[in-house]
Amino acid sequence: MCRSVITPHNTEEGMDTDDTSRNPDGKGFYPSENGSVFSHHTPDPIRGACVSSTPLYCRSTCSSATVTSTTCGEDEQNSVESQDSGIPTLELSSPEVTEEKQSIEPLSQRQRDAPATLKLEAVDEGGASSQVRGGALVYRDSTSVCSTSSLSTDFSATLSLGNDDAAGDFVVTSDSSAVVDFHDFSDFSQFPQATAINIVPRDHPQQHHCEAVAKKESPIVNFFNRRLFGKNSPQQIRRVTKENEKAGGSASPRQSVRKHLEFEPLSTTALILEHRPANLPAKPAEEAQKHRQQYEEMVAHAKKREMKEAQKRRRQFEERVRLEESIGNAAHTWSQEILPNWQSMHSSKRTRDLWWQGIPPSVRGRVWSLAIGNELNITHELYDICLARAKVKWSASPSSISRAESNTAGDAGLSHADREASLELIKLDISRTFPSLCIFQQGGPYHDVLHSILGAYTCYRPDVGYVQGMSFIAAVLILNMNTADAFIAFANLLNKPCQMAFYRVDHSLMLTYFAAFEVFFEENLPKLFAHFKSNNLTPDIYLIDWIFTLYSKSLPLDVACRVWDVFCRDGEEFLFRTALGILRFYSEVLTHMDFIHMAQFLTRLPEQNSTHTQSHTLFSCIGSINMSCRNRTWTQVLQTLQKDPEHSSPVLKH
Amino acid sequence: MAYAYLFKYIIIGDTGVGKSCLLLQFTDKRFQPVHDLTIGVEFGARMITIDGKQIKLQIWDTAGQESFRSITRSYYRGAAGALLVYDITRRDTFNHLTTWLEDARQHSNSNMVIMLIGNKSDLESRREVKKEEGEAFAREHGLIFMETSAKTASNVEEAFINTAKEIYEKIQEGVFDINNEANGIKIGPQHAATNSTLSGGQGGQQAGGGCC
Numbered sequence: 001m002c003r004s005v006i007t008p009h010n011t012e013e014g015m016d017t018d019d020t021s022r023n024p025d026g027k028g029f030y031p032s033e034n035g036s037v038f039s040h041h042t043p044d045p046i047r048g049a050c051v052s053s054t055p056l057y058c059r060s061t062c063s064s065a066t067v068t069s070t071t072c073g074e075d076e077q078n079s080v081e082s083q084d085s086g087i088p089t090l091e092l093s094s095p096e097v098t099e100e101k102q103s104i105e106p107l108s109q110r111q112r113d114a115p116a117t118l119k120l121e122a123v124d125e126g127g128a129s130s131q132v133r134g135g136a137l138v139y140r141d142s143t144s145v146c147s148t149s150s151l152s153t154d155f156s157a158t159l160s161l162g163n164d165d166a167a168g169d170f171v172v173t174s175d176s177s178a179v180v181d182f183h184d185f186s187d188f189s190q191f192p193q194a195t196a197i198n199i200v201p202r203d204h205p206q207q208h209h210c211e212a213v214a215k216k217e218s219p220i221v222n223f224f225n226r227r228l229f230g231k232n233s234p235q236q237i238r239r240v241t242k243e244n245e246k247a248g249g250s251a252s253p254r255q256s257v258r259k260h261l262e263f264e265p266l267s268t269t270a271l272i273l274e275h276r277p278a279n280l281p282a283k284p285a286e287e288a289q290k291h292r293q294q295y296e297e298m299v300a301h302a303k304k305r306e307m308k309e310a311q312k313r314r315r316q317f318e319e320r321v322r323l324e325e326s327i328g329n330a331a332h333t334w335s336q337e338i339l340p341n342w343q344s345m346h347s348s349k350r351t352r353d354l355w356w357q358g359i360p361p362s363v364r365g366r367v368w369s370l371a372i373g374n375e376l377n378i379t380h381e382l383y384d385i386c387l388a389r390a391k392v393k394w395s396a397s398p399s400s401i402s403r404a405e406s407n408t409a410g411d412a413g414l415s416h417a418d419r420e421a422s423l424e425l426i427k428l429d430i431s432r433t434f435p436s437l438c439i440f441q442q443g444g445p446y447h448d449v450l451h452s453i454l455g456a457y458t459c460y461r462p463d464v465g466y467v468q469g470m471s472f473i474a475a476v477l478i479l480n481m482n483t484a485d486a487f488i489a490f491a492n493l494l495n496k497p498c499q500m501a502f503y504r505v506d507h508s509l510m511l512t513y514f515a516a517f518e519v520f521f522e523e524n525l526p527k528l529f530a531h532f533k534s535n536n537l538t539p540d541i542y543l544i545d546w547i548f549t550l551y552s553k554s555l556p557l558d559v560a561c562r563v564w565d566v567f568c569r570d571g572e573e574f575l576f577r578t579a580l581g582i583l584r585f586y587s588e589v590l591t592h593m594d595f596i597h598m599a600q601f602l603t604r605l606p607e608q609n610s611t612h613t614q615s616h617t618l619f620s621c622i623g624s625i626n627m628s629c630r631n632r633t634w635t636q637v638l639q640t641l642q643k644d645p646e647h648s649s650p651v652l653k654h
Numbered sequence: 655m656a657y658a659y660l661f662k663y664i665i666i667g668d669t670g671v672g673k674s675c676l677l678l679q680f681t682d683k684r685f686q687p688v689h690d691l692t693i694g695v696e697f698g699a700r701m702i703t704i705d706g707k708q709i710k711l712q713i714w715d716t717a718g719q720e721s722f723r724s725i726t727r728s729y730y731r732g733a734a735g736a737l738l739v740y741d742i743t744r745r746d747t748f749n750h751l752t753t754w755l756e757d758a759r760q761h762s763n764s765n766m767v768i769m770l771i772g773n774k775s776d777l778e779s780r781r782e783v784k785k786e787e788g789e790a791f792a793r794e795h796g797l798i799f800m801e802t803s804a805k806t807a808s809n810v811e812e813a814f815i816n817t818a819k820e821i822y823e824k825i826q827e828g829v830f831d832i833n834n835e836a837n838g839i840k841i842g843p844q845h846a847a848t849n850s851t852l853s854g855g856q857g858g859q860q861a862g863g864g865c866c
Contacts, residue, residue: 425719428670435688468669468719469693505721544694544725553690596712599697 271299323612331360339363342370355569356623358562358615365481371568372489380484383456390455394423422466426454433471434557440475449478453487460491467503469548470494476552476564498572502547509642513547514539516638517576523629524580528587535595539579542602546579554604556611559618566622573627573634581622657701657710661821662732662838663814664762666754667739668747669718672773675804676739677715680814685805692717695729702815704822710842711814723757730761734830734838735769735817740788742772742801743780748787755795763837765829769798769817776803 273295276283283291333354338345345351359367430450431441439446453474458466473493477486494503501509517539522529532538545554550567552560567574582605583590590598608614627634665673674689674696681698698713714733716726730736736758740747751770758768772788785801792799798816802809824830825839832839 425669429691431688432691435690441688465721467721468691468717471691505724507724540725540728541695548693553693596697596699600699603694603696 271295271302327360330354330357331362334360334363334367339366339370346370352569356566356619359565361480361561364561364565365485368477368564368568369481369485369489372492374488374492376488376492376495378460378488378491380488382460383484383487386456386459386487387452389459390452393459394455422458423455425468426451426458426466426471429466429468429471430454433475434552437557440471446475446478449483449486450474452483453478453490456487457491457494461494464494464500464503467505467548469545469553470503472549472552476550476557476561479557480561496572498547498575502544510540512638512641513576514543515641516634517543517579519629519637519641520576520625520627520634521580521583524625525583525587528583528590531591532598535598537595537598541599543579545603546582547575550575551578555618556608556614558611559615562615562619576634577625577627578622580625581618584625585618585621656708657842658707659822659825659832659842660710660712660840661734661818663711663713663735663737663817664729664733665713665715665737665739666726666758667718667737667771668741668744668750668754671718671739671741671744671747672804673718673737673739674715676737676771676773676802676810676813677713679804679807679810681713683807685807687805694722694725700814702818704815704818707822708842709818709822711818713814727757727761730758730766732836732838733762733766734821735767736762737769737771737813737817738797739771739773740783741774742783742785742788743774743777745782748772748783748791751791765824765837767798767817767820767824768795769800769813769820770795771813772799772801773804775801775808776806 273292275288282288338351338354355367430447433440433450435441438444440450441447450471454466454471457464457470457474470490474486474490477489477493480486481489493499498513500506501513518529521532521539550560551563554560555563563574563578567578570577582602586601586605590601593601629637632640665677667673669691674692675685677696677698678689679685681700692715694717696715698711698715700711700713702709702711714729716722716729738751738754738758740751742748755768758766770788770792772783772785788801789799791797798820800809800813800816802813804810821830821839825832830837830839832841
């Protein structure tokens with residue numbers, strides 16, 4: 001026999017509990033003596049939907065666990081919120097709040113410190129569920145469901161928790177209203193256990209017993225604050241009770257846990273068909289039949305859909321496992337075979353093929369460092385020296401002084417002001433570098449690191465200084481290697497001819513690069529090339545951003561890193577090949593756009609849902625770009641154009 | 655989309671004064687506290703109505719850093735209007751206006767309408783440049799002037815639309831040769847443009863603009 005007592009609180013407190021439930025001492029949930037915990041997580045949408053959630057005490061004889069109440073840890077709640085957002089819910093309303101509030105006023109006062117409470121007490125040690133005896137009642141919300149049912153004409157609320165991790169399902173109903181009914185649930189075994197709790201009149205003496213126990217026992221478990229309303233009928237109570245017994249008897253052990261990956265009942269399939277309350281005239285048989293049929297159709301339909309979704313999830317899961325496995329294998333090959341023998345292996349076909357697939361993040365930084373090299377022979381000490389100099393400058397001339405000087409100064413003052421302005425500018429730009437990652441902004445973990453590298457570079461190469469776009473390159477390097485190595489890679493990367501041409505804004509050389517790009521553009525995508533020409537869309541419009549930031553601003557970061565991978569392998573040519581790959585990737589949409597739409601589109605590429613798929617498709621597009629034009633390589637075309645500037649693109653010419 | 659005229663605008667001014675934010679507020683009616691920095695040039699478009707005529711604004715939003723000047727200079731060509739923006743909380747951005755103006759006058763057509771904008775007017779407590787100074791500068795150089803806030807959207811519509819009105823008046827007066835596209839004005843196609851406006855991503859930006 002199970003019994004439950006719902007002890008509604010005053011409404012405000014109930015709400016309060018719901019929203020800010022946490023332990024008084026701020027810790028998470030407590031393990032019980034045997035280390036297990038009872039935690040019920042309230043699905044977020046439901047939490048949101050409950051107008052008034054009230055702490056609830058239930059005394060269950062079916063479960064032999066002793067579960068006392070405590071609040072749910074905040075962390076745990078948060079983690080649950082993200083999991084449960086997909087569960088559809090119906091709003092619960094409380095028609096009887098006031099009345100109930102009065103009836104349990106003393107309790108609400110006593111419980112104020114730990115307001116969210118669920119009290120389960122074992123009465124019958126020989127209870128059906130042996131698992132529960134251990135005190136392990138764990139409710140995970142990925143599968144548990146709270147649902148209100150309004151399928152029938154009655155208004156009623158039901159709550160059921162189903163779950164693969166759960167030690168048992170149980171259902172709590174309030175004396176005033178909630179109805180639990182399993183009898184329409186055809187595949188009952190989907191719920192590992194079901195323990196229903198019957199309903200006790202509000203003023204039942206048991207309630208006080210519950211409260212007493214609640215006070216006595218140390219707070220061990222999570223709270224369970226759900227308040228359910230509806231009309232109540234003896235008939236339903238009977239049904240629930242009967243169901244209790246049945247369920248209790250058939251409660252299966254927990255071995256089958258986690259075997260429900262295929263199908264887990266969600267709110268829709270856990271909907272329950274209710275009869276009209278006894279105090280209302282019964283439905284005509286025909287109507288009841290019709291409703292039953294509709295109900296069954298709905299459930300069958302929902303179940304089918306959920307099965308499909310479960311399968312889809314499983315496929316995605318398997319895909320992810322496969323992907324992770326291949327990354328793991330590649331990481332092993334890189335770190336055990338290639339990296340130790342870099343000189344002999346880095347240009348082998350096998351390495352190059354593996355390289356094209358993308359370098360596993362765990363070895364990416366090391367591969368980049370090796371591939372970029374250190375022609376400039378920068379040491380960690382040199383970095384420290386440059387950084388120290390930069391710091392002296394920052395502290396020696398605060399921006400306010402330089403500003404005051406710049407207002408009055410002549411030539412010497414101006415150059416000083418300009419240099420200071422570049423230090424100011426670095427500060428301004430750091431927070432504008434990958435703003436969505438939130439790690440480079442003031443107070444973020446990488447803010448100072450990025451500042452240091454850029455500052456050190458302005459001291460290392462005062463002739464180049466800081467140019468916008470550099471912060472993105474430094475940021476990507478920081479994300480993959482330690483600070484000093486990132487600086488070495490940064491300085492060497494910027495020293496490459498193409499990067500130098502762009503970052504020093506060497507006009508004629510930039511024009512040559514654009515012209516070479518157009519040669520391969522026309523060769524690979526003649527139709528799109530003609531379309532661009534007729535719309536006067538010149539390559540500088542989109543290439544400047546792409547080349548300056550090496551795609552880190554325009555492509556999703558993991559796709560950009562894969563571009564960097566192959567850029568490290570193939571050099572500058574790959575940057576332009578990537579550009580052509582992007583154009584091929586979007587050629588279909590681009591051919592239907594006019595100038596302004598193309599310009600907008602290319603300077604702000606659309607975000608893709610799945611970066612993995614995007615990366616895959618984009619790389620097959622890049623792979624299909626042929627970087628030899630009439631038997632001439634990229635380098636040869638570039639050299640020819642450099643010798644003969646007449647052929648360069650007319651853009652940016654004055 | 656059918657339009658009577660297309661005006662090309664260019665937004666210029668020091669880095670970090672809020673050029674991209676002004677554009678975003680005008681085209682999308684939203685504000686991003688931390689905007690990506692602009693490398694090279696970005697674009698926006700919106701339809702407005704002046705004197706019952708549909709006018710499409712094609713806006714070029716340029717990078718502000720000194721280093722990029724040589725690149726952005728080429729984008730003045732064919733602009734009918736320019737928004738020259740400074741930040742009222744940073745005196746140096748105001749001090750650089752003369753250089754910007756020289757650049758703009760030198761590389762654009764002489765009839766280009768220039769609107770001077772003192773942005774970030776919501777940050778009154780951090781103000782370094784008085785409104786009167788902005789007005790005086792504008793008077794002296796024959797510019798239209800406005801203080802705006804991309805954050806609160808104050809005067810943002812007006813800044814873009816008043817510029818368009820000025821250009822439109824110049825067309826009416828016959829100052830602009832509308833048949834010369836180098837002036838940054840294009841006459842709309844006779845019929846509704848058949849080039850399908852793609853609804854994906856960028857296309858929506860324009861649709862979101864609506865008209866006033």
